[in-house]
Amino acid sequence: MTAHRTVRLVLSLLAGLLLAGTVTTTAQAEDGYRFWGYYQWTNGQWAFAQKGAEGVTPADGSVEGWRYAVGGAKPRVPRAAGDFAAICGATPAESGKKRVALVIDAGTPADSASGETPPAASGTCVVTDPKATGAKILSAVQPVRIEKGLTCGIGGYPGKGCGDPVKNIQVPATDTPVTLEIGAAVGAATTPTPTAVPTNGSSAPAEQEEDAPWGGIVGFVALVVLLAGGTYFVSRRRRASQQS
Known part of the structure; x- marks a missing residue:
């Protein structure tokens, strides 16, 4: 097993534990990680993806989500709802294509490692091939920095670091909801x-x-x-x- 596959397996197992709520929390300060989390909007709420973005093929009408944050026992989901109608409602369906709503939430300044200012949360409708994966949908909207098989930066944020451990994290009980900046619909990226x-x-x-x-x-x-x-x-x- 390669090193990057081992890292991905560990993060996947951690994500599963977080989602299932099987990690025991105590009154003591906990340790966590600073990373981009990958989510799908399911049954009116965000659910942590059980596969990497390259292994997920969203269906037409799906909503994909990414959130950068310091996470521990509690998942840090995108702070805006996955509203397909609000993001893709003005984009007409095309024959032989699918529409997928993409939410990108870079989190708060407190989640930043080096004082970088996170960009505003955005929503974009991606019109693409039915076989396009979650990874291709993301790269159609923003450049993606990949290191050791992990999504480390989206749209240049953060400029460095990837899944870095954080000691004594302070995770708020709830995140204040935000309003998405809805951008123009885009097509999937092609090889230049x-x-x-x-x-x-x-x-x-x-x-x-x-x-x-x-x-x-x-x-x-x-x-x-x-x-x-x-x-x-x-x-x-x-x-x-x-x-x-």
Whole structure:
């Protein structure tokens, strides 16, 4: 088992214990972790995901949630409800596509490790392929920083760190609800086509890419001519030595 799979298994088991409420809490200060939690809106409430985002394929009409916070025995869910109608209601359905509402809540300044200011909680409707995973849906909206198989940063927040342990955490009994900033609907991210960069450092125009195959053909022809010439030279030397 690789190291990152071991870390993911430990976090998954911890999440299961937190969700099931089997971790015993005491009056003493507890230790926890600072991380992005992954949730699904189910039966009118947030539920901690039982799989990683790359292993979940949300159905059309689903609501995905991410929350950055310091967590211990109590899960820290997104502070806004997963309202599909509010997030995707203005986005028409498309044939052969699915609509998934995505809630991203970066938490509070108190959850930050280095004084970074968390961005406002947002809601975005993602229109994408029916087979798109939770990971692809997230990356369609914000750049994602992955380390050792874990989602460590979303949209550049936080700038560093990943699942760092925190001693003597102070988790509020309840989180004050927030209002989501609803953004424009987006499509799923696609793999960009590589662009050739010329040696002069300027932007490569599209016309230069069309010339690339000819360069390969010319090089190949030159190689064939060189090999043929070498073979002819060797055979002539052999005949000359035999005649002498």
